[in-house]
Amino acid sequence: YEVKTELGEYRYVRLNINRNKDSITGLAEDVTQSVLERKRIEYERDYDLLTGLINRRAFYRQAGKIFSQSELLGCTAVLMIDLDNLKEINDNYGHELGDQYIYQATKAFKAEVPKNALLSRLSGDEFVLLLTNYESREAIWAEVERFIERTKQNIFVAPSGENMQIGYSGGIAFYPDD
Helix, strand or coil: CEEECCCCCEEEEEEEEEECCCCEEEEEEECHHHHHHHHHHHHHHHECCCCCCECHHHHHHHHHHHHCCHHHCEEEEEEEEEECCHHHHHHHHCHHHHHHHHHHHHHHHHHHCCCCEEEEEEECCEEEEEEEEECCHHHHHHHHHHHHHHHCCCEEECCCCCEEECCEEEEEEEECCC
């Protein structure tokens, strides 16, 4: 059971009840630490720790659930996104700044992702955006163009003071056609 304390924190309690012919006994045990540890492990299994996005494994699992309900898909598209300049940033400024570039790009992507979309960081500089349940390819293209227009306006400032546009390239495939 999940119990909210007076301080607004949550505690987790396991209740075991034994019924005998003449009595009922119970044991309430605080299992908060083990529940929190399990939740931490599950989060690390399914989420990219740098960006907070779902990872490849979670994306495939969630996309599989979506595609198992094909009657609800309508026109759907998968947009593959590959960040530009990450190798250059890592080579010139170090991986810590490269991580900041990835983080800033993710922040820009998250701000513009439509509600009916699934965004994931697959690995390194690769992202995928699943757009589902649109009426037509044209409606998806309009959404993709809006996404590109707004996310390409974001600037990343290098340690040298140089402003760099967060750049990316990608490709798109449509369901059910592709």
